[in-house]
Amino acid sequence: MPIVQGGMGIGISLSSLAGNVSKNGGLGVLSGVEMGCDYPEYKKDSKLANKRALEDHLKRAKEISGNRPIGINIMVALTQYEQIVKDAVQAGVDIIFAGAGLPLTLPELTKNSLTKIAPIISSRRVAKLILKHWWRHYKVAPDAIVLEGPLAGGHLGFKNEDLTPERLLEQPLPEMIPGVLEEIKPYEELVGRKIPLIAGGGITTADDVRKTLEAGADAVQIGSRFVATEECDAALAFKEAMVHAKQSDIEIIVSPAGLPGRAIHNPFLEEVSAGLRKPKSCPINCIKSCDYKTAPYCIGLALIAGKHGDLDNGYVFSGANAYQITEITTVEKLMNELMDI
Incomplete structure (x- = not known):
């Protein structure tokens, strides 16, 4: 299924959610932010706890999914960003999604590995910048690109003035897609392969999925809908806050x-x-x-x-459209609902 589950931290998308999304035909994504916060050694040595948690959750997600691909979202803004990327590569993560900043050195951190890399971008301009930088410095093109629009939840790559109700109406996600595809095309020709575009931000219904794919995206990224699932790693009160x-x-x-x-x-x-x-x-x-x-x-x-x-x-x-979520369901039911297009 052309569904990528957004990596949500701290501890919202760990092995249970990510493993079950991949098990049901999508791509499950761990959140790489303070993964070890529940480990006994976290207060004494958070780096060690986070490294162990990454290894443990990746292993468990692989077991749940039947050894299908599992990704991880690592924020560039993290103090330990580079170390977490290296730990993820060493642990055998299939793909790293990097946003909340410009992942300009990601190819260097993952070179000579089998781990795929996908920057998270918020505009055509940022796509152009990263594509140009990666090719100029590393002769590398992304394995995929995530376009995250202004209706997404969590940290946003937009200025406050771009997030007013009036501005949000002016920049719907489907209309952002063609411009990013134009930036990607020359690099697909350079490397001789497809560079999939994954688009997300506010995608809540099967109709949203359909419109996004029809606009040219190869897959969608969805976060908030996956919070309201039985398999999500967050506490019930967290899920209920989304539902209510x-x-x-x-x-x-x-x-x-x-x-x-x-x-x-x-x-x-x-x-x-x-x-x-x-x-x-x-x-x-x-x-x-x-x-x-x-x-x-x-x-x-x-x-x-x-x-x-x-x-x-x-x-x-939460995403801008989380108010449309009315119940806690299962990952399997949710994915079937979203793909009813």
Whole structure:
């Protein structure tokens, strides 16, 4: 099935979700952000815990899927980005998706390996920049490209002024696809192979899938719909927050990563807005651009709390159309529903 499950962190898409998506014919994707946060040794040695968790979750996802391909999403903004990429290659991840920043050195970090690489881009301009840089410096073209539009959940590669309701209406995902395909075409000719375009951001229904594929995408990337599945690795309270969200609850927030993000409004985010969640230290050191002295809150702790269902101390990232989700289903049923096109 032409469905790629978006990598969602912290701990939302681990081995259960990713393994079951691949088992049912899509491509399951682990999130590479603080994967070891539940491990006993995490507080003493987070790097070691994260490396072990990556290996464990990849192995388990492979077992669940029947040894089908499994990907991992690694944010360029992570402090340990390069090390996590190397660990993923060593562990045998099939494909790395890299966004939240420009993955300009990804070919260097994965050279002489069997791991495929796919940058996540937000526009034709960024596609052109990465394609040109990779070819000029490494004579490498991406194995795939993910175009993530402005309706996506989590961190967004857009400026706040591009995320107003008026601007969102002006840049629907299907209309963004042809321009990116034009940038890809010359590099397909250079390497003599197809470079699939995966498009995502706000895709919620089978009709969304159909329109995206008809616009020229080879596959779709879907995140929020997979949160509301029995197999998703998040706590039930996290999933229920998605199911119960109204359209008015979904908002753009300021992330300590330096990027706007889309999340579901809750009391924790109200406290953030009121300046009541200022961190006193940096216990996780997860993001390069985050300075706890100026950060509005500790995103690492907030997302770990959210994953565990502690929404008094955390929150839920979501896509713009998550309010359309009305129930928790299974991965198999969801994928059959999405492919009813």
